[in-house]
Amino acid sequence: MIKNLGILVLLIAVCALTAWQEPRFWSAYNVGNTLSWTGLHGLLALGTAVVILTGGIDLSVGSVAGLAGVMLPWTIVRLGWPPALALPAVLVGAVGIGVIHGLLITRLRLQPFLVTLCGLLVCRGLARYVTGDATIGFREADAPLRAIATATPFSVAVPGLDAPIAIPIAFLWLIAFALVLAIFLRRTIGGRSLFALGKNEAAARMSGVATSTWTVVAYAVSAGVAGFVGALLALDVNSVQPSTHAQWYELYAIAAAVLGGCSLRGGELSVIGVVLGAAILRVLYNAINILAIPTQLEFAVVGIVILVGAMIDEGLRRLTSR
Amino acid sequence: MPFLAVEGLSKRFAGVVALDGVSLHVDRGEWLAIAGENGAGKSTLMKILAGVETRDAGRIVLDGEPVALRSVREAKALGIAWIPQERSLCANLSIEDQLFLGRERTRRFGFVDRRGRRARAVEALARVGLDVPPTMTVGRLSTGNQQLLEIARALDEHARVLILDEPTSSLTPHESERLFAALARERERGVAVLYVSHRVAEIVERADRVVGLTDGKNSGELAERPFSESDVVRLMAGRAVSAATPTSRTFGPPRFSIDGLRTRRHPRELVSIEVRAGEIVGLAGLIGAGRTEILRAAFGADAATSGRISVDGTCVDVASPKAAVRAGIALVPEDRPADGVILDASVRTNIGLASLRDGARRGFVDRVAEKVRARAWIERLGIKTRSDRSLVRKLSGGNQQKVAFAKWLARSPRVLLLDEPTRGVDVGAKEEIHRCIEDAARAGAAVLVASSELGELLRLCDRIVVLQRGAIRGEFARAQFSEQRVLELATGAATAPGAHV
Incomplete structure (x- = not known):
């Protein structure tokens, strides 16, 4: 809880600093936009965090999102599938990729880093091959489907803002998934099993926990969420470039998870923390844009912030353990 | 004056007495065997001499000089070398790299003196009779040759006292012979050998003298050759065991049975054990006798090569611990922090x-x-x-x-499997754990408990099954319990099976 408070303070500090430097940050449009991106990246980060909870890593989420983002318009536009079939098919496919990752890791005892790195390469390659590397988009008729990514179901009036914030649906997806995940992790046999195997896989197995099954589930969740995010992103931008769609998003996801308190050793996950972590990364990105900091510096800024965060965390831990 | 003398050595760990005023001495070129059960304090003694642990009280005199032995480095510099039972070599290094690891002789600019080193490696290997090229990787050596390599390294560091912990436990008879031949040569050069082993036959054959340890104290000495195997076993047991009092539990029908189990470690031995409801059966045996392997296989933690596990007459497919748990089997494993509990939960x-x-x-x-x-x-x-x-x-x-x-x-649980249930536990908690094992049995559980502490089994069990090298060598009912006879079977000192029930 204290850790989450620290992350929240960091988020508020970054927001306040940016708003003080550039009043445009505190506008309904910018806040809505940041919430939307936080939604997409938060979803990815939560999915990845479930894998990190087991002590594994998933490097493939960006590519899985990329492949899903390509396959959705491709099945609808090129193959003429009805959207009601295409979307579930894409999600099932994404989950399938995660299951394959999980089985390779649990049955063949391959290392998660290696397996998901190969997943990253294979999915990106497939996405580019299927479309011949050509940009692909949706048709006019697909507008109803696009609404699941672009709608703003309601607005919230915030005093001091130029206009009511139109809450983007992507952010609502994040809230919904975060709630489900939090309840799953805290209350269910599956959640308990994931925590137990992340903290000590051998002891969990020796207590009768189905460690292999739950490890596969973790990779399936991560890939499934990545597929959903890839689809949302494609529907939102309506122009999917196979080679760059959701590229490097796995790095943002891992960074957000770690910033949100996950230990790469496994066994630790706070849903709120990861959501706040993803929000910090998006606000930083936004700040770099609107403060006219050279965008080339983006990665450097993100890297430094995470490093400083990790150093403060480690320092606090040493202080309290003494 | 003896070369190495230990006087009144004491050591406690978190309130548990490991050594209590132990004294012994060894001369140049002498071969001293230290005999004692598991938990008698042998490891602690070796670790103190090797500088791994520090003593709480006592004097250690080497070559007439009192020595502090505060670190491994100091022990090594004084010429005391410990060859632990677990090999600690780097499998992918070359033999010569391993030989000089951490103590490289370098020329200018930090370059390794390759030629000088090669010559010295050949010499060090020849000294222990190891005829292998120094460029071969360590991993390709047999376990026995790896042992010789460790000794070669110790001798190259000018060891004057060699402490060997169960050196032959994983060697073939041929490899053991080579090891003994090498040790015999070093003895002639005046190297003192402290030999810690359960192999009673080896002690009888090789040692000049035997010192017994029991519960961290000296329990006697066999000062002169010849001595017999039963002399050594008596020294290990250390004390006469009072006749076992019968337990007050009543047994129900057979509840748990292991039938024709083969473990990976001992694929040629078939093990069958039956435990009745309310009965506590002990698995006795030395380290490496296969106790842990049997329990883990019966719980589905490791795959068995063959065998049937049944609970209450129903065959259980223990493909995983989960399946075993479902069938009412429980295992409290040996390695608590790794398998027994989640420390950070x-x-x-x-x-x-x-x-x-x-x-x-x-x-x-x-x-x-x-x-x-x-x-x-x-x-x-x-x-x-x-x-x-x-x-x-x-x-x-x-x-x-x-x-x-x-x-x-x-x-x-209907079946309670226990592997070293009181390892690393203080005396008070031990008593409480014993009581809770008895309560579980009284409630109808079939209990199978493995312990390297014979006293624990003698106190708890209704029956003791003795294992040696993966095979059941005999079985004792409570009325026939005798520490001496269990030890004889476990060490292989007696070949005839004990009193079968």
Whole structure:
């Protein structure tokens, strides 16, 4: 809880600093936009965090999102599938990729880093091959489907803002998934099993926990969420470039998870923390844009912030353990 | 004046006495065997001499000079070399790299003196009779040759006292002969050998003298050759065991049976054991006798090559611990921090871990039941913890072990498998754990307990099965319990099977 408070303070500090430097940050449009991106990246980060909870890593989420983002318009536009079939098919496919990752890791005892790195390469390659590397988009008729990514179901009036914030649906997806995940992790046999195997896989197995099954589930969740995010992103931008769609998003996801308190050793996950972590990364990105900091510096800024965060965390831990 | 003399050596670990005023001495070129059961204090003695542990009290005199032995470095500099039972070599290094690891002779600019080193490696290997090229990787050496390599390294560091811990436990007879030949040559050069082993036959054949240890104290000495195997065994047992008092439990029908089990470690030995409801059966044997392997295979933690496990007459396919747990089998494993408990989870989580499904509805854990269960068992076993939310890591060893027990007792298992149930536990907690094992048996569980502490088995069990090198060598009913006879069977000093029931 204290850790989450620290992350929240960091988020508020970054927001306040940016708003003080550039009043445009505190506008309904910018806040809505940041919430939307936080939604997409938060979803990815939560999915990845479930894998990190087991002590594994998933490097493939960006590519899985990329492949899903390509396959959705491709099945609808090129193959003429009805959207009601295409979307579930894409999600099932994404989950399938995660299951394959999980089985390779649990049955063949391959290392998660290696397996998901190969997943990253294979999915990106497939996405580019299927479309011949050509940009692909949706048709006019697909507008109803696009609404699941672009709608703003309601607005919230915030005093001091130029206009009511139109809450983007992507952010609502994040809230919904975060709630489900939090309840799953805290209350269910599956959640308990994931925590137990992340903290000590051998002891969990020796207590009768189905460690292999739950490890596969973790990779399936991560890939499934990545597929959903890839689809949302494609529907939102309506122009999917196979080679760059959701590229490097796995790095943002891992960074957000770690910033949100996950230990790469496994066994630790706070849903709120990861959501706040993803929000910090998006606000930083936004700040770099609107403060006219050279965008080339983006990665450097993100890297430094995470490093400083990790150093403060480690320092606090040493202080309290003494 | 003896070359190495130890006087009144004492050491405690967290209140447990490991060594209590032990004295011994060894001369140049002498071969001294130290005999004692597991837990008698032999390892602690070796570790103190090797500088791994420091002593609480006592004097150590080497070559007439009192020595402090505060670090491994100091021990090595004085010429005391310890060859532990576990090999600690880097499998992918070359033999010569391994030989000089961490003590490279360098020329200018930090370059390794390759030629000088090669010559020295050849010489060091020849000294122990190891005829292999120095460029070969360590991993390709047999276990026995790896042992010789460690000795070669020790001698190259000018060892004057060699401490060997169960050196032949994983060697073939031929490799053992080579090792003994090499040691004989070094003895002639004046190297003193401290030999710690359970192999009674080897002690009788090789040692000049035998010192016995029991419960951290000297238990006697065989000062002159010749001595017999039963002399050595008597020294190891150290004390006459009072006739076992019969237990007051009554047994039900056969509850648990292992039938024709073969483990990976001992694929040629078939093991069959039957335990009745309410009965406590002990598995005795030396380290490496296959106790842990049998328990793990019966619990599905390791795959067995063959065999049938049944509970209450029904055959159970123990493909995984999960399947075993479902059939009512529980295992409190040997390695507590690795397999027994989750150190970084709360007491409550640990106690509830095996019972997640109890009372669960549609996958949701019954959290109220979990809390009540944890508190009840904390109370019942007297687990000393600030609250049920405290991390298990913060508890003492004994209380951690009680948590590992509570996790299973909460399920009222039909079969309770225990591997070293009181290892690293203080005397008080040990007594409490014994009582809780007896309670489980009284409640109808079939209990199979492996322990390297014979006294524990003699106190707890209704029956003791003796294992040696993966095979059952004999079985004793409580009325026939004798530490001496169990030890004779376990060490292979007696070949005839003991009193069969």
